[in-house]
Amino acid sequence: MQQTAQILIVDDDQDILVAGKMLLKRHFSQVDICNTPDQIPKLLAAQRYHAILLDMNFGPGESSGEQGYRWLEKILSLEPQAVVVMITAHGDMDVAVEAMKRGATDFIAKPWHNDKVLATVSSAVKLSHSRAEASELRSANTLLAEVTSQNTQPIIADSDAMQQALTMLERSAPTDANVLILGENGTGKELIARAIHAQSHRHNKVFMAVDLGAVAETLFESELFGHRKGAFTGANEERIGRLLAADGGTLFLDEIGNLPLHLQAKLLTVLAQRLVTPLGSNQARAFDVRVIAATNLPLEQLHDEQRFRQDLLFRLNTVEITLPPLRERREDIAPIAEYYLKHYCRKYQKDDKRLHPSALAQLQDYHWPGNIRELRHTLERAVILSQSQILEGEDFQLTSKAKLPQPDNQAAVATFNLEELERQAVEGALKAHRYNISHAAKALGLTRAALYRRMEKHGL
Structure with a gap:
């Protein structure tokens, strides 16, 4: 033949x-x-x-x-x-x-x-x-590194509250020190992680992001360490783990605080030894990655040994960067809003829209529990739905979102509309858990993906 x-x-x-x-x-x-x-x-x-x-x-x-x-x-x-x-x-x-x-x-x-x-x-x-x-693989990896390393979204941060974070970014980026980024959900932790990678000597290598809050416990080792064909039921082909896939580059471990203690121990061992053994294999393989981790957990919870291993914390937080919530950097709201307004007008092929001064005042006065992510979604929805070139305060529906509806003694006025009840339940869970997607999803009995779909559905 x-x-x-x-x-x-x-x-x-x-x-x-x-x-x-x-x-x-x-x-x-x-x-x-x-x-x-x-x-x-x-x-x-x-x-x-x-x-x-x-x-x-x-x-x-x-x-x-x-x-x-x-x-x-x-x-x-x-x-x-x-x-x-x-x-x-x-x-x-x-x-x-x-x-x-x-x-x-x-x-x-x-x-x-x-x-x-x-x-x-x-x-x-x-x-x-x-x-x-x-x-071809080298070329593909080079292209992948270029694409994943591109910081397409600028860091808009003129406020004093962000200057300390940016100073820490600039000082730590050229080194190989592990970095732990702290901050509420939606404050831009991945954006900062990508900026660190882009300014490091690994910038021409892969930036690999792993959302640990979205990885099932049973799949943690397979995702991070990889597996050989036949290592377990359903392992029909060999799979490279994220640690080896990011070799030479940067591994971003998002929502590290959601990792259970027994998996924290496994991660610590691998990071300490710089050796990983794929499931089903007896051969350990060396890897070289810079680790950047992020969590929305408050410091007091991170220092709770019942919640987070202190030896893992010490390995991750060689440099610690804390991102302030949007409500503490109100002077950044206007330029961030202008950036996303232009971005979504281009995306949806709309004529340029402007913010009325009263609308901007409302954006600056709102407390933004979902931080920049919530501001971004609010502007996207307004660009899609508004028929005017000048966005007014009512285009953002911030008044109704400012606080949850309170029950009263008049049962007759209670809503029984299922769509509205679902929206209130989702919004209430998000606010109760400070927009921690994993915790809110668990409280609602949903998967993270299902919660994201409902947030998109209701514009939250």
Whole structure:
């Protein structure tokens, strides 16, 4: 059965060319022959060859192999990934060894044995495929690193409350120190983590984010450490873990405070040893990542040994950055609102809209329990629904959202509209748990994904 592969034979002996082509064309889809090496550059420009069989000597009386060395060097300069098999005279082992030192993959001695030629060329083709796959993987990883490292959203922070955080960011980013980012949900912890990565020496490597609040306990080891095929029921293929996928780059562990104690212990062991063993494997693999973690837990809960392992905390918080809530940086509300207003007008192909001064005053007076995330969603909804070019206060519906509806003694006025009851329940759970998505979802008996869908549905 023929393999899809292109083979080139370069030799000044016509008998070798004819015999080689007759042998190889039964096994490979294309076999080209060339009796003068001067044609090699033209052939390589027109075709990518999976294997090139190159004679060591051209012309009568040549036996030093210098011509072969020179053309080997030329081929590798034109195509660094080329797989070259040298054709040598029988007994010229020294010449063959020198050629392999200079970049040749293998050699075939003349007169050759057909089985040996087929085995050598087949191995060369496999190596060529492997090199191509590795090159494509490197290119894909480079592109992935570029895409994931792009900080498409600027950090808008003129307020005094944010200056200390930004100073800590600038000082810690060029180092390899682990960073712990503290702050309520929606304050921009991942944005800060990406900025740290972008300003580090790892900026051209992968930024890998893992939402630990969304990872089921049973899948934690598989997600972070990886697994071998057949390691457990449903493991139908090998999977690389996030730690190894982020090798050389930055691993962002979001919602680290939601990790149960027994999984904290496993994470600590891996981070301390810098070795990870995929499930189903007995071989530990080294990795090199910078860890940035984030949590919305208050400091007093982080320092509670019943809630969080202190040895893990000490490993994560070499540098600690605290992000203030939006209500403590009101001077940033206007520029943030202007940024998202322009962003969503472009996204939804709307004419530019402006904020009425009274509307801006309402945005600045609102307490924003969901912080920047809530402000962003509020502006997006207003851009979609408003028919006016100037957004008024009523376009944001902040008055009704400022506090939860309080029950009264007039049962007759209570709403029994299911949609409204669902909205109130979701909003109440979010506020009761300070917009901690995991805790609010648990209180409502929902998954995080289901809660996000209902938040989107009700514009929360």
